[in-house]
Amino acid sequence: MTTEPVKSAHWNMIFLCWLIACVGTLGSLFFSEVMHRVPCVLCWYQRIFMFPLLFIFTVGLFPFDYRCIRYALPIAVTGWAVALYHCLLYWGFIPKSLQPCTEGVSCADVKLELYGFVTIPLLSLLAFTLIIALLLAARKGLKK
Amino acid sequence: MKKQYIVVVTAALAVLAFGLGAYLYNAKQAEGIGRLLHEGNAAFTRPESPSLGPKEAKVELMEFFDPACESCREFYPYVKNMLKASEGKVRLTLRYATLHRGSDYVAQVLEAARMQGQDVYWNTLEAVLGAQPIWADHSNPQPQRVWDFMAGTGLDVARARQDMNDPRIAALLKQDAADRATLNVTRTPSFFINGKPLKDFGIEGLRAQLRSEMRTAYSK
Numbered sequence: 001m002t003t004e005p006v007k008s009a010h011w012n013m014i015f016l017c018w019l020i021a022c023v024g025t026l027g028s029l030f031f032s033e034v035m036h037r038v039p040c041v042l043c044w045y046q047r048i049f050m051f052p053l054l055f056i057f058t059v060g061l062f063p064f065d066y067r068c069i070r071y072a073l074p075i076a077v078t079g080w081a082v083a084l085y086h087c088l089l090y091w092g093f094i095p096k097s098l099q100p101c102t103e104g105v106s107c108a109d110v111k112l113e114l115y116g117f118v119t120i121p122l123l124s125l126l127a128f129t130l131i132i133a134l135l136l137a138a139r140k141g142l143k144k
Numbered sequence: 145m146k147k148q149y150i151v152v153v154t155a156a157l158a159v160l161a162f163g164l165g166a167y168l169y170n171a172k173q174a175e176g177i178g179r180l181l182h183e184g185n186a187a188f189t190r191p192e193s194p195s196l197g198p199k200e201a202k203v204e205l206m207e208f209f210d211p212a213c214e215s216c217r218e219f220y221p222y223v224k225n226m227l228k229a230s231e232g233k234v235r236l237t238l239r240y241a242t243l244h245r246g247s248d249y250v251a252q253v254l255e256a257a258r259m260q261g262q263d264v265y266w267n268t269l270e271a272v273l274g275a276q277p278i279w280a281d282h283s284n285p286q287p288q289r290v291w292d293f294m295a296g297t298g299l300d301v302a303r304a305r306q307d308m309n310d311p312r313i314a315a316l317l318k319q320d321a322a323d324r325a326t327l328n329v330t331r332t333p334s335f336f337i338n339g340k341p342l343k344d345f346g347i348e349g350l351r352a353q354l355r356s357e358m359r360t361a362y363s364k
Contacts, residue, residue, distance in 0.1 A: 011147055019154065026162045034166040036330045061151050 011064055013138040017072070017131050018057035024050045024127045031120065042086040046124045049079025053131065066142055069135050076135065080128035086121035174341065177327060181339035187323035188339045190237065192316060194258055194265060197227055197235035202361035203354065206237045208324060208334040211251060212244035212280035212287075216333045217273045222347045226354055233358050240320045241332045246285030249308075251317055253290055256307035257299050267297035 028047055031037045039047065053072055060068025088094045181188060188206065207223065209216040227234055240251045250272055257268035272279075275293040279286050294301055307313075323329075327336070335342040335350055337357050342350055 015147075015151065018151065022155065022158050026158055030162060030165060030169075034169050038330075058151070062148060 007064070010066060010138050010141060011061070013134045014057060014060055014064070014066075014068065017134050018054065018061060020127050020131050020134075021050060021053040021057055024124070025054050027123070028120075042082060042089070043120065043124075045082045046079055046086065046121070046128075049075050049082065050124070050127070053079075066138070069139050069142075073132070073135050073139075076128055076131045080125065080132055083121055083125035083128050087119075087125050090119055090121055173328060177339075177341055180326065185326065187326045188336065190239070190319065190323070193237050193239055193320070194254075195235055195237040196266065197230075198232045199235065201230075201233055201235035203230070203234045203357050204237065204336075204338050205234055205354065206239060206336040206339075208239045208241040208320075208327075208329045208332055210241050210243050210247050210332040211254065211269075211272050212242075212247045212276065212282070212285065213332040214276070217276050219333050219347065219350075220270075220273055223350070226351060230354070230358060233362060234354060239323065240317055241324050241329055241334065242317070242321075243332060244280065244282060244285065246280065246287035248317065249287035250279070250290055252308040252313050253287075253304060255313040255316060256304040256310070257297070259307050259310075260298075260300060260303065264298045268294065268299050271297050 028039070028043070028050065032039050053075055056068050056072045056075070059065070060072075085094070189204075205223075205227075207216075207219075209219075223236065227236055240247075242248045242251050254265065254269055254272065258265040271293045272290050275290060278293075279289040291301060291305075327334075337350075337353050338361070340353075340357075342353060344352070
């Protein structure tokens with residue numbers, strides 16, 4: 001009986017991770033497939049690290065398998081790094097000459113802004129950050 | 145195990161929300177375009193653009209196309225056949241949507257051809273689309289190569305090479321780009337039938353919408 005609440009908390013955390021990955025995946029698909037905004041190169045790299053998380057967390061929940069934390073973390077951290085780079089590019093901390101997109105859609109072009117500062121890469125950075133935080137919290141709980 | 149139902153239900157809700165969001169977004173877009181049409185926005189009628197078919201035709205098919213776009217090339221013979229089959233009830237207007245590198249150059253060539261007459265224009269357009277795989281490689285476009293395929297079109301190449309830099313052509317392309325932004329055209333080909341966007345993208349969808357629009361326009 002004592003292990004049950006711990007397990008429940010872990011389940012909740014992985015479920016939240018799954019939910020964030022789900023919103024991130026469907027949200028980015030909404031931007032590209034419904035609103036027809038062409039994803040730039042950096043957006044594609046973030047998608048590459050966001051989409052598989054949804055599948056890893058789904059498998060980790062059916063049935064619950066704490067090892068999914070181990071598999072998801074490196075993917076989430078890499079995606080987070082790309083998102084951070086993209087945000088820095090947006091905010092102008094990285095000069096535009098360093099940006100990898102020379103043709104097609106510019107990564108520094110602001111396509112969507114909510115409330116004046118919320119951009120797509122910021123949402124991506126937020127999603128990756130939350131997922132990493134939840135995974136670390138779940139891992140810490142397991143180690144005890 | 146009950147908790148896993150939460151995942152299933154949430155996933156279903158997420159997919160449902162996506163579908164609903166897509167529906168609402170598209171409805172809002174269509175409403176915006178409908179409003180522009182209602183207000184009589186000039187973006188829907190540009191008499192200076194290339195067109196085919198009788199002026200008195202009651203159905204206006206406007207196509208935003210890119211000379212370098214493969215789908216536009218695929219559509220072309222079907223669109224032409226639909227026009228022919230309509231027996232003068234449909235008039236086609238072409239608008240340029242130069243989304244690919246090098247397309248601007250080819251649009252200028254086409255417009256220079258139009259200065260030499262309607263027949264020369266449509267012959268040149270067919271030659272350009274026919275040679276598309278050669279000049280319009282998206283990683284290495286070579287729009288200058290279109291000149292190699294002008295035999296049999298009746299085009300005076302020397303004159304066209306001069307005319308293509310005419311400021312009137314630049315103005316027309318600029319207008320098309322502005323209208324593309326107004327009408328939110330991001331993909332080619334994009335069709336508007338009497339100002340209504342094509343609902344079901346595809347050759348059959350276009351045929352069906354043209355047919356229904358003709359029925360409405362000619363039943364009165």
